[in-house]
Amino acid sequence: MSRRPYTRKVKRSWWLGRRRYVVYMVRELTSLFVGLYCALLVVGLWRLAEGRIAWDGFLAALASPLGVLFQLICLAFAAYHSVTWFALTPKAMPLAVRGEPVPAKAIVGMHYGAWAVVSLIVLIAAGI
């Protein structure tokens, strides 16, 4: 048989080739920090369960320079993650009202609206 199909190997650096893949990998990286922050919150719950001293120690760690830096990074990455997530929602949940498709901007806008409302509730509940 003369056939000899050639399979090209995918390089480990495949994502560096084009901007859209770099942006994608950054988005995926931010989810790592979202996960880490969730883990932090779980640790907080755990410390809370262990009593006053443990809880105060947890709060102090959060207030330390390293702690603040970590939280700022997480906030930035989580916000970026949310922004990219919202931008994609019209694809996953197309809405139609009386046969006319709801414009993507409106769907994205509704998510920001909901985000604002929830944030407001949390801030009020936290006494700010």
Add this chain to the structure above:
Amino acid sequence: MSENVMLEILRYRPELDSEPHFQTYTIPYRDDWVVLDGLNHIKDHVDATLSYRWSCHMAICGSCGMMINGEPRLACHAFLRDYRHDVIRIEPLDHFPIERDLVIVMDSFIDKLSSVKPYLIANQKKVASDGENLQTPLQLMAFKQYTLCINCLLCYAACPQCGLNESFVGPAALALAHRYNLDSRDDGKEQRAEVVASNEGIWECTFVGACSEVCPKHVDPAAAIQQTKISASLDWFKARLLPGAHR
């Protein structure tokens, strides 16, 4: 003033070459030429040994997909005027084995396409005297865009998961499954779920979105897959939580 354009084409003749290598050709620049016209010029006047697929020259048959300057494009839809000052690099579509020159082996796609049962599955068999199924323009609109896939495979070339995982069913096949799932005349969603909602189906997708970006027909396979994820998840819960549901 006659200009020229350089095409750098990945050649591979399995009986002669141990591996693919680039070969450069010079073609005349014409304002209304597409890359395909350049390839035809090479084949007719310079080197008849260049092999590639093409037919309609109007972006409807899906034959001429290739990597043009690293981007999956239809050669009949990529205008020389958009690459005017570059050397144009042409390679066969990514993520498929190369048969010869710009011709890929697409057997895997055909298998994946068949596996999602891409045909109408209706519970009631109809005959001509029953007339047509009624379907309002609104119902048609619900799935219309997903019918437009020309099977050009640009989405498979753009999708990194297709590159990293050979068994991923892939964007076009999943978009076509979605087309039938949304068709008001179809009852086959459950039958398709075995492949569509499997690990190699929608769950291999991480919503890179490159597939939809390169699709020449604006099918938006990424949207199809994400919508299928939601509906498959709901079906999963319904099957387990609602009384009398199928297991």
Add this chain to the structure above:
Amino acid sequence: MDLISTDIAIIGAGGAGLRAAIAVAEADPSLSLCLLSKVYPMRSHTVAAEGGAAAVIKDDDNLDYHFHDTVSGGDWLCDQDAVELFINMAPRELLQMEHWGCPWSREPSGKVAVRPFGGMKIERTWYAADQSGFHMLHTLFQTSLKYPSIRRFDEYYATDLLVEDGRCAGAVAIEMRSGRMVAFQAKAVIIATGGCGRIFPFTTNGAIKTGDGMAMAYRAGVPLKDMEFIQYHPTGLPGTGILMTEGSRGEGGLLINKDGYRYLQDYGLGPPDPWPRLKAMELGPRDRLSQAFWHEQKKGRTIRTPHGDAVLLDIRHLGEKKINERLPMVRELAQSYAGVDPVHQPIPVRPVVHYTMGGIHTDIDAATPLPGLFAAGECACVSINGANRLGSNSLTELLVFGARAGRGAAAFAKTNPTVSASAAREGAHAAQARIRELLVRERGSETVSGLRKAMHDTIEVGAGIYRSESLLQETCRVLADLRLRYDAVQLQDRSNVFNTDLIQVLELGCMLQVAEAIAHSAARRKESRGSHQRLDHPERDDANYLKHSLATYRGSEAPIVSYCDVVITRSKPAKRIYGGAAA
């Protein structure tokens, strides 16, 4: 050589081939079936058809109207028993497509919608936006995946039919990916390989429309019927030839010359208003519209484009919303390939070769004179299209006669024994020797592209929209010369794996053979009828030429053209009337 034994072999997997395959699978799933195609099925040229498929379905329509429109549209060269069958079967075939999931455009009520089309008295063209052929082909291909008995051989190029004891015994094909040849020993063969528009330099047809199946049947002794009737579609883009669907005129589009004048009213198709109006002006039949262009060009009233003369197709008055809804692909094509947004500017168009009315001689059961050989679709000539095809009859034809061919082949295979394997092997080896000789030839003096260009140049001059004796004779002479020169064609690529140089050489050989049939048939027909117009014989001559031409292959000599009667039942030849007051 590998031998595959099968009950039925179908060559060509476009609309007709796929429909035939499904018909065989449904008639009897135990019949073995091999479906060969030189391209993957979804690449077949059915995919490019835009406008729609005709069938009587609405209350204000009736079968008689469809019958009369088709027969008069074909300038009475249609076999009326075949047309009768065709119009009767049409509605149920299109309904079958709907049941298989074809996304026909709809009325608000949910029933299928129909649009007006050229030459039709009442609207009866079912459509799926402006990509009807695409949707029909994909529906058929996807539906075919349901039937396990359909065994596909994608990218197999069939080179020759096998004939034994006056019967069709199968076919030989090249597996393109490896270069190996395979003999298919079959009890029945269906050819569904499409038309031969690529014989001409400017065509809507894709690369694959090279008349391979027509040539195979022709060489096996089956006559090619009515080959002189080549349809020019009035509105193709200059240069690329890309099709601007008749649907755009069905929606109300206008054709204007360089003075902004709707010139068709000067050619018996007026008055221009009210508009749109069926069978008048821009909704006249294709042959008349293409001929009008030729006259306008002679009068100097066409516009100049870098790719030759053109007129303008104006759909601006339809508005953006309607264009996006009904003609989205027309807009996209005009923007991409003509640099024009039809919402704001008219589109330059000109007649381009589009369809072959003629083809492999078959009866109304899609059977050829060679027992066991059937043909359907554009490659066949039943004839339901006569001297000029009405738009949207062809997509329906694929279904009606594809299904008929499938059922006919299934019945034949069940009642006939297999041909001996040794007979199949012998024929196959002859074909293989021919190919091998091409591959080893070293000092050929001709190139594929050179011969192809020479063929294009001569056929365009001799067998264009208007023809004359001297030009036709010259074309016959040149084609005979090209036939000799073809024996010296030199392959540059002599490899086995996906050798498209070899495929192009074989396709060219087929085109040269079919081109001779076209030229000789045209030279012999000394009258004007439908799309065959002679400057030296401008009138229709029913006394002598109400007949089908039959071109018979004679190898190294010119084909012989003979005639057979047209089946006339209830419509006697009359004058073709278009235009006039509102119908």
